[in-house]
Amino acid sequence: MTQGAAPRWRAAAVLAGIAASVGLAALLVRFKFHTASEVSGSILLGCAVSLGFIRVAAAMPAPRTGRWGVAAALLALIAIWALTPFPLNQRLIDAALYLSGHDHTYRWTRNWER
Numbered sequence: 001m002t003q004g005a006a007p008r009w010r011a012a013a014v015l016a017g018i019a020a021s022v023g024l025a026a027l028l029v030r031f032k033f034h035t036a037s038e039v040s041g042s043i044l045l046g047c048a049v050s051l052g053f054i055r056v057a058a059a060m061p062a063p064r065t066g067r068w069g070v071a072a073a074l075l076a077l078i079a080i081w082a083l084t085p086f087p088l089n090q091r092l093i094d095a096a097l098y099l100s101g102h103d104h105t106y107r108w109t110r111n112w113e114r
Contacts, residue, residue: 014054021046 002013025039034042093105 010054014050017050018047 002010005013021043025034025043028034029036029039097103097105
């Protein structure tokens with residue numbers, strides 16, 4: 001989106017993206033969805049891949065953005081916003097239980113949430 005912009009705007013966009021990912025990572029750790037080590041590794045990997053892609057994309061000509069592309073992106077955004085979450089993880093567990101013939105999942109630990 002900022003490929004044709006001035007270098008300071010591109011740098012600001014990269015820093016804003018990194019700040020947003022760090023903020024999201026802090027929330028994931030705060031609400032105990034992930035550990036700090038998982039989040040740290042993910043941030044480092046994401047920054048490395050993003051900065052590598054930015055370096056490669058900097059040498060390429062700016063892409064043309066047509067009206068149809070913008071309209072398709074907006075329609076996709078509206079469709080994604082309107083969709084409800086699908087519990088895919090639970091469906092995979094249900095399928096595994098059905099195929100294995102068991103009625104519940106195996107507990108690897110006992111009383112780990114004390």
